[in-house]
Amino acid sequence: MAKVDNWQLGREMDYPYEGARPEKQFTMIMDTNKCIACQSCTIACKGTWTWGKGQEYMLWNNIETKPYGYYPTGWDVNVLELLGEQQWQDGVYAGETLFEAAPDGEQVLGWTPDEEDWNHPNLGEDEPTGDADATRYLEDTPHSMMWMYYLQRICNHCTYPACVAACPRQAIYKRPEDGIVLVDQERCRGYQECLTACPYKKTMFNLETRVSEKCIGCYPKIEQGLQTQCTTACIGRLRLTNFLSKPDRPDPRKPADFLVHIRKIALPLYPQLGLEPNVYYIPPVHVPVPHLEQLFGPGVQEAIDMYRNAKDDPDLLGLLMLFGSTERIFDTFDVADGVARGYDENGEEIVAVPVREPTFVRPLEFTTDVKGEAVTGYRHNT
Ligand code: SF4
Numbered sequence: 001m002a003k004v005d006n007w008q009l010g011r012e013m014d015y016p017y018e019g020a021r022p023e024k025q026f027t028m029i030m031d032t033n034k035c036i037a038c039q040s041c042t043i044a045c046k047g048t049w050t051w052g053k054g055q056e057y058m059l060w061n062n063i064e065t066k067p068y069g070y071y072p073t074g075w076d077v078n079v080l081e082l083l084g085e086q087q088w089q090d091g092v093y094a095g096e097t098l099f100e101a102a103p104d105g106e107q108v109l110g111w112t113p114d115e116e117d118w119n120h121p122n123l124g125e126d127e128p129t130g131d132a133d134a135t136r137y138l139e140d141t142p143h144s145m146m147w148m149y150y151l152q153r154i155c156n157h158c159t160y161p162a163c164v165a166a167c168p169r170q171a172i173y174k175r176p177e178d179g180i181v182l183v184d185q186e187r188c189r190g191y192q193e194c195l196t197a198c199p200y201k202k203t204m205f206n207l208e209t210r211v212s213e214k215c216i217g218c219y220p221k222i223e224q225g226l227q228t229q230c231t232t233a234c235i236g237r238l239r240l241t242n243f244l245s246k247p248d249r250p251d252p253r254k255p256a257d258f259l260v261h262i263r264k265i266a267l268p269l270y271p272q273l274g275l276e277p278n279v280y281y282i283p284p285v286h287v288p289v290p291h292l293e294q295l296f297g298p299g300v301q302e303a304i305d306m307y308r309n310a311k312d313d314p315d316l317l318g319l320l321m322l323f324g325s326t327e328r329i330f331d332t333f334d335v336a337d338g339v340a341r342g343y344d345e346n347g348e349e350i351v352a353v354p355v356r357e358p359t360f361v362r363p364l365e366f367t368t369d370v371k372g373e374a375v376t377g378y379r380h381n382t
């Protein structure tokens, strides 16, 4: 195995191939706080890419309710249990990755879902956890005793993909120009080693064509400078398709670099597995931190504090307001005089939004109730 640098672990790690980090890496940022699980993203992807034969069960994009939701069933708890204890010390991962814990003769520690594990994408939907203490819930601390949240999932287009490591045919590859991970369907022989290896379970097997498929990062749109289908369909305007620079050369003018490397408010999903996943999450602010640290690693509390203070942070607030504001990928951004602007690679402005939306206060209406008593209220928008 080669030694490669994994910045998310804060250390080097073993990987079957030499590292080949692209100059710019496809990435998606998700603000989990804004998701309403409407599944518009899921449908946008399905209607575009997986409406064919053998793809009926496939959801390259899925939204699951945490902590009880999974697609496929048990995808993350199974791999966490297999890996055993995972410890961080001062921001450095002290345990083993899936590559380092691989059994003799294999490249990755993995497990294979059963066919029926794909049958219940809505498992655990909207199911909360925590103490259902009605008194406290109602009177003291609303929402604090019970919690759940929505996790937006696509392929992570990992820097060190387990699917690439495990494929005996070298049929899966990472594009040098943007780091998007693709399956060469001519080379694939359907051994399904990628399904076993990918801990996020984001390669899927087509039962008609007998080859593996996965999220393609909407590369035909990316090549035209456009954000992905699941991003532009998002009702909550919580997703951003963008590119990351190399981690030792972050540029604060670039949106993804700003959120991931400069402010560190957007965190990777299960970084301890060692794949350096490239989808990043702004964690949900209402969820217990120990739970979130298992998913997103160290830095959760700082990210939550920063998000809670975003109203006093014009650069961060402005960038969050640019999410969902244009179908085009903006290369850089700035915030000045209450306006957030996005620019293309030539520095031309392509979008501008107010950092704060104006507030309209409707005038009070004076009227009488059914008993003829005087009351005040608001006129409805009839
Ligand atoms: S998430 Fe899975 S399928 Fe996607 S690149 Fe990483 S290992 Fe491969």
Ligand code: SF4
Binding pocket: 044, 045, 046, 049, 060, 061, 154, 155, 215, 216, 217, 218, 228, 229, 230, 231
């Ligand atoms: S990036 Fe494109 S292919 Fe991937 S999940 Fe989103 S819509 Fe589907």
Ligand code: SF4
Binding pocket: 034, 035, 036, 037, 038, 039, 040, 041, 042, 063, 152, 233, 234, 235, 236, 237, 238, 239
């Ligand atoms: S479209 Fe946006 S808000 Fe709706 S489920 Fe997808 S990520 Fe969440």
